[in-house]
Amino acid sequence: MLTNVEHIGIAVKSIAASNELFTKLLNVSPYKSEAVESEGVTTSFFRVNQTKIELLEATNPDSPIARFIEKKGEGIHHLAFEVDDILAEMERLQGEGFTLLNETPRRGADNKLVCFLHPKGTNGVLVELCQEIKE
Numbered sequence: 001m002l003t004n005v006e007h008i009g010i011a012v013k014s015i016a017a018s019n020e021l022f023t024k025l026l027n028v029s030p031y032k033s034e035a036v037e038s039e040g041v042t043t044s045f046f047r048v049n050q051t052k053i054e055l056l057e058a059t060n061p062d063s064p065i066a067r068f069i070e071k072k073g074e075g076i077h078h079l080a081f082e083v084d085d086i087l088a089e090m091e092r093l094q095g096e097g098f099t100l101l102n103e104t105p106r107r108g109a110d111n112k113l114v115c116f117l118h119p120k121g122t123n124g125v126l127v128e129l130c131q132e133i134k135e
Contacts, residue, residue, distance in 0.1 A: 001089065006082040006112075006130045007045070007052035011068050011075060015044050015057040022046055022053065030055075036109050041065050043109045054080075054109065078116070080128035086113050089129055093117065105131070 012018040015033070023029050023046075030044045040063025044055040056077060058066035068077055083089040086105045094100055099118035108114035108130065117127040 002081040002083055002129075004082050005051070006080040006128075007054045007110075008076060009054045009056055009078040009080060009128070011065050011072075011077040012055050012057050013069060013074055015042050015055055018055045018057075019044050022055065026053070032110065034109055035059065038106060039063065039065070039108070041109075045110060078126040078128050080114075080130050083129050083131050086115060086129055086131035090115055093129075097121070105129075107133070111135075 010018075019030055026046055026048050028046060028048060030046050033042065033044045035042050040058060040060045041056045042059055043057075046053040046055075056065045058069065060066065065077065090100055090105070098121045101116040101118055102114075105113040105115045108128075110130075111133050112130040113133055114131075115129045117129070119126045
């Protein structure tokens with residue numbers, strides 16, 4: 001079951017410039033930055049109350065973020081929803097006719113297991129499912 005919006009992902013050309021912009025805009029500094037090698041990105045997270053913003057900068061020209069920016073420019077890339085059981089939610093959504101971009105969940109940023117839904121089935125919005133990794 002989707003429990004809430006986990007974060008809003010924004011594709012950016014420069015994480016440094018965007019960190020400065022969003023720090024001014026939100027009046028808070030990013031609380032975390034990390035590289036996610038499997039996705040070819042560097043991320044930076046901001047939190048305002050319960051809302052999280054994830055900035056994503058491509059680390060190589062073949063990454064999904066690089067292709068997104070080349071095609072559409074900087075901007076909102078995805079909406080991420082928190083789930084309690086990512087495997088059960090993937091099975092449920094597949095049963096409802098959604099196309100998953102991942103057959104199994106992958107390790108993502110911010111200590112999460114993630115899976116994406118194809119935007120063709122979600123009105124053009126890339127949807128990410130996120131489950132906290134309990135270690």
